[in-house]
Amino acid sequence: MNLQRRLILANALTVIIPLLITVLCALGFIYVTGKIAGTEQTLKNTQEMTQLTFDLVGSEESILRRxxxxxxxxxxxxxxxxxxAAVDGxxxxLQGDTVLFSSQKLTKIDVAKLLATSGWFKQDTITLGNQTYSVQPLDLALATDNQESTSLFFLVPFDPASFNLKNFIIFCAIIFVLAFIAANVYMSRYFSRGIVFPLNNLRKAAKEITFGNLNHEIVSEGxxxxxELCHDLERMRxxxxxxxxxxxxxxxxxxxMITSISHDLKTPVTSIKGYVEGLLDGIANSPEKKEKYLRTIYRKAEQVDTMIDDLLLYAKLDLNQxxxxxxxxxxxxxxxxxxREIEPEMERNGIIMHFKSELKGTCEIPLDRERMMRVIMNIIDNSRKYMNxxxxxxTLYVRETHSSVIIEVQDNGSGIPDPEVKQIFERFYRSDQARSEIKGSGLGLAIAKQIVEGHEGRIWAISRVGEGTSIVISLPRG
Structure with missing residues (x-):
């Protein structure tokens, strides 16, 4: 149930229920007063008088009509x-104000009271002596040839205490007000549970979030x-x-990163400082030695420059810039x-390159050629660095599945210990033994991971110590 329907139903029930209760109580009131005051007999008498009236003038075939x-x-x-008399009536x-006949003695005042109730089928009550009667007057002026009209009056005893309209209205009004108040209280409590309870829970959740507790779940209810509000707030949480x-x-x-940069930059910078001090102190006292020092300083500066370039590239890739x-x-x-580009360099380092394709036909996929080539070159260069x-x-493999293309670079190098396999794609990760021996920024595989994921692909490693390592790339087929 939505909130609008709940409010409409609540408002409708707060009126309908009191009305139903009032009607039932009114019927009960009539029944009880009838039992106590004999109203049933009065009703029977009234029915008999009505039947008599119909028999006399109710139709063209009735007695006084004919x-x-x-x-x-x-x-x-x-x-x-x-x-x-059978109903105590x-x-x-009366012809004009003259009594033609009567079952009781009437005074002129009584005659005047009767004349005041005359008219076609007009019912009223009058008091004659100590008795109150329900009056059924019949005007027979059209039924006689006399110039003065003739009226017939049927009187049935009536007890005013049997049904007091004023008391009945007051009783109904009191019952309706009490029922309306009770229905409002009950409906407010019943229907507000679907609103107040969820709002209280939301308030508690907001308080928990304010205190920094983001583990407090917001349950959808109400x-x-x-x-929908709870669901949106839960998503926000x-x-x-x-x-x-x-x-x-x-x-x-x-x-x-700061720690890794400091560690990786410290080594080449320390070397540069050492060789510069050697030049300043005159340790390099021959042209050949000076040239050697300067070349070493240049290589270390290039290493620092490469590290900075890789760091900037990784930062841009990480920020999707x-x-x-x-x-x-x-x-x-x-x-x-x-x-073909890298094979000659590998041969100079004593490494044999192989290329194996298991593709069944022409396979085309969307690639950023420059950046994906950098990924392949980084992986192969890593294999060269750790070749022992x-x-x-x-070996460079390529094969295909129904939904992707698999590229694998496999070597027979030193391998990677199991605990470290999942860490090699983290930035600046290198084994402690490799830090002083292997040149590089430590960002090569981290950059490769960013580029592959930018192609909506995956990259992972499979390795065995002493047997070699395979770096596997899975790219979607577009």
Whole structure:
């Protein structure tokens, strides 16, 4: 149920329920007063009088309609008196203000009271003596030839205490007010539970979030609008929690980056300082030695420059500041171009290169050719750096699945210990033994991971110590 329907239903019920209760109580009031004061007998008498009226003038075939002169017949008058007597009633006939006949003695005041109630089928009550009667007057002016009108009055005893309209109205009003108040209280409590309880829970959740507790779950409950609000706030809480977690992770990464940069820059800078001091102190006292010192300083400066370039590239990739220029590329031709480019350098380092394609036909996928080539070159160069065997081999594989293209660079080098395999794609990660022996920024594989993920692909490593390492790249087929 939505909030609008709930409010409409609550407002409708707060009126309908009191009305139903009032009607039931009114019927009960009538029934009880009827039992106590004999109202049932009064109703029966009234029904008998109504039937008598219908028999006399109710239709064209009725007695006084067919033969109005019978009103003056003593035997007919006695019949009327006897029939009214059966219900403790009285009958009186007036011609003008003169009494034609009557079942009781009437004074002029009583006659005036009767005349005040005359009219076609007009019912009223009058008090004659100590008795109150319900009056059924019949105007027979049209039924006689006399110039003065003739009226017939049927009187049935009536007890005013049997049904007091004023008391009945007051009773109904009191019942309605009490029922209305009770219905409002009940409906407010019943229907507000679907609104107040969820709002209280939201208030508690907001308080927890204010205190920094982002693990307090916001449960969707209540009406449709409130459930949607709870759902949106829960999503906001999760996003805020993830944002805080990401921020803390970035902060940890920033600290690690600063530590790693300091560590990796310290070695070449220290070397540069040492060789510069050697030149200043005159240790390099020959042209050959000076040239050697200067060349070493240059190489160390180039190493620092490379590290800074890689760091800037990684930062831009991490912040998505470098757009990818994707082009539909024949993947086999692309890898062959890279293979031919790097093969001579590998041969100079005593490493044999192999290229194996398991593609069933032409395979084209969207690539940023320049950046993906950098990924392949970085992986192969890493294999060269960590090659510890004289018969070194690096094999470049390409194969395909239904939804992706798999590129694998496999070597037979030193391998990576199991605990470190998942860490090699982290920025600045290098094993402690490699830090002083292997040149580089430590960002090569981290940059490779950023580029592959920018292509909506995946990259992972499989390695065995002493046997070699495989770096696997999975790229979607577009």
């Amino acid at each position: 033969n109005p002169e019978r009103i003056e017949d003593p035997s007919f008058q006695n019949q009327l008196i006897n029939r009214l 009285e009958v009186t006939a 009406d449709k609008e409130l459930r 999760i996003q805020l929690k993830n944002s805080v977690h990401t921020q803390l992770k970035y902060e940890d990464n920033r600290k690690m 470098i757009p990818f220029n994707l082009q539909i590329t024949n993947i086999e031709e692309f890898l062959m171009d890279g293979f 065997k004289e018969d070194g081999r690096i």
